Amino acid sequence: NFHKGTNPVMVTLFETYRCEYKNLVQLPGEGVESLFSRFQSAVNKMRDNIIEIPYKDHDLALKFLHALDIGICGE
Numbered sequence: 001n002f003h004k005g006t007n008p009v010m011v012t013l014f015e016t017y018r019c020e021y022k023n024l025v026q027l028p029g030e031g032v033e034s035l036f037s038r039f040q041s042a043v044n045k046m047r048d049n050i051i052e053i054p055y056k057d058h059d060l061a062l063k064f065l066h067a068l069d070i071g072i073c074g075e
Contacts (some may be wrong), residue, residue: 010049017045026069039064 021042
């Protein structure tokens, strides 16, 4: 408990990391490997601060694909 913090601290950290996850987009000139690294880091930080994250593997995969800037959807 000392290492991770109290429940309110863990919830606040989770919300911070979830915001990071939700706002994840590929930066200009960023490679897929770098984007995936940032994506995995955000997911791992959420997992570290809550017992079960509210996203299934399918949701995580879709989020990563949507974060890619591949110029589809009429762009």
